[in-house]
Amino acid sequence: MAVARSENDSSFKLFNCYKVENLTETILETDRISNFKDRYVLGDQLGWGQFGIIRECSDKLTGEVLACKSISKNRLVTDEDVRSIKLEIEIMTRLSGHPNVVDLKDVYEEEDYVQQVMEFIN
Ligand SMILES: Nc1ncnc2c1ncn2[C@@H]1O[C@H](COP(=O)(O)OP(=O)(O)OP(=O)(O)O)[C@@H](O)[C@H]1O
16 A cells, blocks of 8 residues: 655545545545445454454455454544544554554545555464
């Protein structure tokens, strides 16, 4: 996944970032419409984070086993919470491809969750 910063815009555009159709208020900046469930299936729970649950996730297209952090938007109470999620996504995006860093594959913003699809670490 790659990021770009446009000249007149200080925000980062995430190329593999999607949102569901008809989402009025969004956290992430993307115009790309796609449904997480059309591409991925969630499986067993792997752990818990501050803002949500991490589960196994398989790619319907490739069969690849991945991990998905489902960030509950309800838990993002303060502006700082929202900023920290965006920053985490931005940092993971920038560092994707590094051998010691988990690859971030796709990010989907839904009505209630931000689905962060990443490499599965055994
Ligand atoms: N890519 C992954 N592959 C396999 N398991 C994972 C992956 N990411 C997270 N996990 C599991 O989920 C647990 C919680 O993940 P993680 O610490 O990344 O969440 P977090 O949201 O960053 O937590 P916090 O913000 O509360 O520190 C991990 O300890 C691990 O067991």
